[in-house]
Amino acid sequence: MLALEQSLIPAEVARKWMLLGLIIGCIVVSFIGLTSGGVSISYSRLMDILFAGQSSNLEHAVIWQIRLPRLVLAIVVGAGLGACGAAMQAIFRNPLADPGLIGISSGAALGAISTIVLGSTLLSGFADYYGIYAVPIGAFLGCLGVCSLIYRLSSQGNRFTIVSLLLAGIAVNAIVGAVIGILTLISSDQQLRDLTFWSMGSLAGNSFTTIIPSLCLMLACCFGFSRLAQPLNLYLLGEQQARHLGVDVVRLKKKVFAYTALCTGAAVALTGIIGFVGFIVPHIVRLLIGPDHRYLLPASMLGGAILLCLADLLARTLILPSELPIGLITSALGGPFFLIMLVKTYRIKEL
Amino acid sequence: MKAQITTLLTSSLLLLTSLLQPTYADQGAKNIVVSGGSITEIIYALGEENRIVGVDSTSVFPVAASHKPQIGYVRKINVEGILSLNPDLLLGEADTGPDKVLTQLQDTGLPTYIFSDNDNLAGVEEKITTIAELLAVKEKGQALVEYIQADRKALTHVLKQVNNKPKVLFVLSLRSGQPIVAGAGNSADEVINAAGGVNVAAQHFDGWKPLATEAAIAMNPDVIISMGRHGEQKATDLSQVPHFKFSNAVKNNRVILIDGTYLLGMGPRTPQAVVELATLLHPDATLPNGYRFRAAQSASENESL
Numbered sequence A: 001m002l003a004l005e006q007s008l009i010p011a012e013v014a015r016k017w018m019l020l021g022l023i024i025g026c027i028v029v030s031f032i033g034l035t036s037g038g039v040s041i042s043y044s045r046l047m048d049i050l051f052a053g054q055s056s057n058l059e060h061a062v063i064w065q066i067r068l069p070r071l072v073l074a075i076v077v078g079a080g081l082g083a084c085g086a087a088m089q090a091i092f093r094n095p096l097a098d099p100g101l102i103g104i105s106s107g108a109a110l111g112a113i114s115t116i117v118l119g120s121t122l123l124s125g126f127a128d129y130y131g132i133y134a135v136p137i138g139a140f141l142g143c144l145g146v147c148s149l150i151y152r153l154s155s156q157g158n159r160f161t162i163v164s165l166l167l168a169g170i171a172v173n174a175i176v177g178a179v180i181g182i183l184t185l186i187s188s189d190q191q192l193r194d195l196t197f198w199s200m201g202s203l204a205g206n207s208f209t210t211i212i213p214s215l216c217l218m219l220a221c222c223f224g225f226s227r228l229a230q231p232l233n234l235y236l237l238g239e240q241q242a243r244h245l246g247v248d249v250v251r252l253k254k255k256v257f258a259y260t261a262l263c264t265g266a267a268v269a270l271t272g273i274i275g276f277v278g279f280i281v282p283h284i285v286r287l288l289i290g291p292d293h294r295y296l297l298p299a300s301m302l303g304g305a306i307l308l309c310l311a312d313l314l315a316r317t318l319i320l321p322s323e324l325p326i327g328l329i330t331s332a333l334g335g336p337f338f339l340i341m342l343v344k345t346y347r348i349k350e351l
Numbered sequence B: 001m002k003a004q005i006t007t008l009l010t011s012s013l014l015l016l017t018s019l020l021q022p023t024y025a026d027q028g029a030k031n032i033v034v035s036g037g038s039i040t041e042i043i044y045a046l047g048e049e050n051r052i053v054g055v056d057s058t059s060v061f062p063v064a065a066s067h068k069p070q071i072g073y074v075r076k077i078n079v080e081g082i083l084s085l086n087p088d089l090l091l092g093e094a095d096t097g098p099d100k101v102l103t104q105l106q107d108t109g110l111p112t113y114i115f116s117d118n119d120n121l122a123g124v125e126e127k128i129t130t131i132a133e134l135l136a137v138k139e140k141g142q143a144l145v146e147y148i149q150a151d152r153k154a155l156t157h158v159l160k161q162v163n164n165k166p167k168v169l170f171v172l173s174l175r176s177g178q179p180i181v182a183g184a185g186n187s188a189d190e191v192i193n194a195a196g197g198v199n200v201a202a203q204h205f206d207g208w209k210p211l212a213t214e215a216a217i218a219m220n221p222d223v224i225i226s227m228g229r230h231g232e233q234k235a236t237d238l239s240q241v242p243h244f245k246f247s248n249a250v251k252n253n254r255v256i257l258i259d260g261t262y263l264l265g266m267g268p269r270t271p272q273a274v275v276e277l278a279t280l281l282h283p284d285a286t287l288p289n290g291y292r293f294r295a296a297q298s299a300s301e302n303e304s305l
Helices: A012-035 A041-052 A058-091 A102-120 A124-154 A161-188 A187-202 A208-226 A230-235 A240-243 A249-273 A277-289 A293-319 A326-351 B001-018 B036-046 B063-067 B077-084 B101-106 B124-134 B138-160 B185-192 B213-219 B236-240 B260-264 B270-281
Strands: B032-035 B052-055 B089-092 B110-114 B167-173 B180-182 B208-209 B223-227 B253-257
Touching: A012 A041, A012 A277, A012 A293, A041 A058, A058 A208, A058 A230, A058 A277, A058 A293, A058 B077, A058 B101, A102 A124, A102 A161, A102 A187, A102 B036, A102 B089, A102 B236, A124 A208, A124 A249, A124 A326, A124 B101, A161 A187, A161 A249, A208 A249, A208 B270, A230 A240, A230 A249, A230 A293, A240 A249, A249 B052, A249 B260, A277 A293, A293 A326, B001 B167, B032 B036, B036 B052, B036 B124, B052 B063, B077 B101, B089 B124, B089 B260, B089 B270, B101 B110, B138 B270, B167 B185, B167 B213, B180 B185, B185 B270, B223 B260, B253 B260, B253 B270, B260 B270
Parallel strands: B032 B052, B032 B089, B089 B110, B167 B223, B223 B253
Antiparallel strands: B167 B180, B180 B208
16 A cells, blocks of 8 residues: 555655756766767767767767667656556555556557568558558557557446456456467567567667657656646545545546556557566655655656666666667666665664 | 568668768778678688677677677667777678668668578578678689589589488477477578478478477478587487377487588578588488588587688
8 A cells, every 4th residue: 555654755845855866867867878888979079969069970970860869768768657657556556556557568569569470461551651660650559459448348337447447457468468479379480589579678779750759649648647646646545535525536547547558658669668667666766755646756757767768778888789678677777676675664664 | 571571671771872882992891790690601701700890699600700799689789889899881681670770870871781682592602792792802702602512513413313302390499398390481491492301391381380299290200300519419309209209200210400500591501501411311312422511510610611
């Protein structure tokens, strides 16, 4: 349960400082990310390239065409996943909830894998027409399709309860898993490798033109989430209590569900599946500053952005000149940190 | 069709690269990043390995190649890693990717040459000639092509003496107890046919698929080929599984292990590997006088050709 009095930083003022610290942290990580990588670019050179409109050379191309789009993508995807996780955990009143729980990620996976496997046969027109955009679009459509199915299933008679949502999610997850299994079976070895890589997640290879549509969508969802802070706080008191306090609970749940679907769909479409961020970041932030969503949501966004930037930085630089899958890093970073936080919280409780 | 897309893509890439290609007056490319094992093998065979500044993870032969800086797996190459090696050419197989990473590399102005067709046995000479031209060592390329002709002639010689084709099954792995076998339309199928065998799985499916026990028993292959250290006699696992236990191949002790890159790499050693496979499939056939296996059959031996 998300009890209201558990937090390491209880004072309101301290929370504001913490948000400021996170913003600064995000900026610092961004600069580190832009200066480090396979091609070494010093800080002063970076400033020249960014603000002095350098002519087109290799360093310029590396910053503007490779690192900057990748950094922006990491920040926005991290923020989106963080916010989705925080909102999900609030709606389910369970700190272990994440977007994967209600079939959102598997929907995107179904779309992407269908495009990879059937893109050259059944959907050949689709794959031809969209080229490199085919898989992202497929993932996004798959996500929306599966989410709307879950929504229809769980909102019978306009109830939209958490239990029905969870059950519909589990059922649809199972069906989607079976379909993905069948697709994997009929795939050629090249398609099999493509879909394996897709499910490992990566931020590589995106330019501004490919990421802008998704970025707009994710930012819009983040903005939407931040406006739900107050009703989510009331919702934590319990559904009945929130209703008596004037919160339209069903509508709140629908909103959270829709934003999460859109945001996760847009993120997964570009990056493949990056697990753990939406689950770990809000959890850690909640341990630090408590469950007040006016602070929790922005802090989760910033935390997610920082985590994903750091993870991507490590993925890009640890085994140069090749690259690690980012999902590996998010788990390796998040896991131990999460454990330490957990132990600390229990100690505080004992005192 | 996927093939059409790749052709379209690669032809447009070729067009792009021809525009980007600096004219190598007499030197050819100096710092090459290679994505694809057979290309690496050819460059080593040409004796130009000092020009290679980075390789992908499929470049495992010769052993020395795997000590070069790694740019990742052929379908998952890394932009910045490649740029950090300061190459003046990226030479890649048709399946080099992902496409968006390749596009990024070309946008930074790196000349790339991506082969338009996937590897095949007939294309080895053409590939050697192309690479030799890019490296401006035409004579060396010519010499290597001629060197391979001995293997081609030997294969023809062996196949002339053959009138029956054994039923062959190529097993990729035995993971999770289900053998993954080669169907039609892949490198294993190609070498089996080239060596005068019949791939029994080819009529059932394309690509690589797990094989059910009873289907495997019904296929009853005369010979089973699997990948392993060359000449290793540890085919016991394959002989134990119920799929193959009762097959002619196990009864007559004809489970063959051949090094994967040697047989399926479609590099300069593969023509010889096919000759060797042909002699294993047809033990009664003789090799032409004076012909001997010259290329290393596994990556452990410290020679390239």
